[in-house]
Amino acid sequence: MRALRSARLGADFTRLWAASAVSNLGDGITLAAGPLLVASLTGEPLLVAGAAFAQQLPWLLVAPLSGVYVDRLDRRRLIIVVNVLRGLAVAGLAVAIAASAVSIPLIYAVFFLLGVGETLADTAFGALIPATVAADRLTIANSRLATTTVLGNQILSKPLGGWLFASAAALPFAVDAITFLAGAALIAAMRVRPPRGTATGRVREDVRAGLRWLWRHRLLRTLAVTMGVANVAFCAAFAVFALLARERLGLAAAGYGFLLAAFGVGGLVGGFLSARVQRAVPARVLLRGGLVVEVVTHAVLAATTEPLLAGAVLAVFGAHGVNWGIIVATLLQRSVPDGLRGRVGSVYSLVQVGGAAAGSLLGGLVGQVAGVTATFWAASAAMAAITVVSWRPLAAA
Structure with a gap:
């Protein structure tokens, strides 16, 4: 019965939901593995905490600016481009780790870029949801998204990220790169073409x-x-x-x-x-x-x-x-x-x-x-x- 309810939300929402689930799993894996990676390079608590702050900082610096571009551009295409770029960034980090060329400044730079992408993709994602479901189905749609976010980002990803890092330090970041690309592919498969926003003046x-x-x-x-x-x-x-x-x-x-x-x-x-x-x-x-x-x-x-x-x-x-x-x-x-x-x-x-x-x-x-x-x-x-x-x-x- 629950599956039938989900189906009635439509194919576009199902793709959006799947993209969210995959991306949140990857995000959680990196959030778990990131501090472990920094801790493997330094024992300074401030430097370890700095990795998380580097990813949060863009929300303080550029969030309103990101909102402007979400309202100027095609939101679906914006999510696709941002996910591909984030996938490439975290894949580059994985390569650097595998080549023993990783450094704390590089980790901070990649995490900062991931945070910038997050301000764009997450804002565009939230604005895109009403284009995929009817207004009276938004509560159900948001509950589905929230449930998979908690399951993937908070429950499954944390032990998985630690296990992947213990297996090979580059592995969790490689997996995260794949989830970004998978999320981009799922969004690209959506048929909805949402209208652009009304932001056209000065920033x-x-x-x-x-x-x-x-x-x-x-x-x-x-x-x-x-x-x-x-x-x-x-x-x-x-x-x-x-x-x-x-x-x-x-x-x-x-x-x-x-x-x-x-x-x-x-x-x-x-x-x-x-x-x-x-x-x-x-x-x-x-x-x-x-x-x-x-x-x-x-x-x-x-x-x-x-x-x-x-x-x-x-x-x-x-x-x-x-x-x-x-x-x-x-x-x-x-x-x-x-x-x-x-x-x-x-x-x-x-x-x-x-x-x-x-x-x-x-x-x-x-x-x-x-x-x-x-x-x-x-x-x-x-x-x-x-x-x-x-x-x-x-x-x-």
Whole structure:
């Protein structure tokens, strides 16, 4: 029965879905293998963390600009070209590793290029979805995409990336290159020809148009600011989560892995059930309830010393996070005019990634000064404040 429902979403969406699944698996493999590669060259924690930051940095630097070009160009062709170029870049890294010619600057450069490509491809991908399915099927489509993203990017790819790297250091990056090319081939097989966006003026004016549209839409503005603050709180807390697991919960590396697995499994269940839940429960209730879940999650993790309770709370948090993302993606796709989807989507992503980057830095500082537990209490207090502020505007969902 589920297969029949998926079929009714159409062949173009099926290809888009498959491309997303393949690409997310490859991305997760590289995310797992990248730190291992840098760690094989240096023991400096800052340099190891720098690889991930190099891939996040383009979202802070060029996301709004990427949104402009998503609204200027054929989105389908843009994804194809970007995926091919990313595949070539990561294939070059694999060759350098195999030839023992890899260096940390080269890794940073490749990861930065992957991040630039991500700002273009991911923004174009989100803007392309409404061209493949009817508006009343967007929730189901987004739930399918979210489920495979969690499964591929968070659950399957991490152990696979580590195993491939242990087999041969170049292997995970070669596999990622293949997934980029496979994703490009699947997008090329789509028959849909989406219209180009309306960004045709000066780049600065086009960026401002996206900013203005998002700021004037009260609900989406509230969601953007709310998630920006939520990402500050979440990433601040989870920047020191490994220390909390060891010092408060008494867990070794395997136990820490169990907590991460609980988070991923919760996300998988949340994505699988999201369409059904959203049919039964109003969006405003789910969004408000999600904020309460975030407040409670941080507070429980700060207070408990029971690993099983922590795992259960993280599973609920994972389910909420995926469900929230599906609701927001659907709202953006339904509310934003097609010609503005790239710019508005990229600005929304910039707020989220900016919050995550700020939170990662802030969490280390708070943990250093006040202790690990204080970071989680501060995150809970911040989420309580944003819940109060955003409660009434979320009624419009």
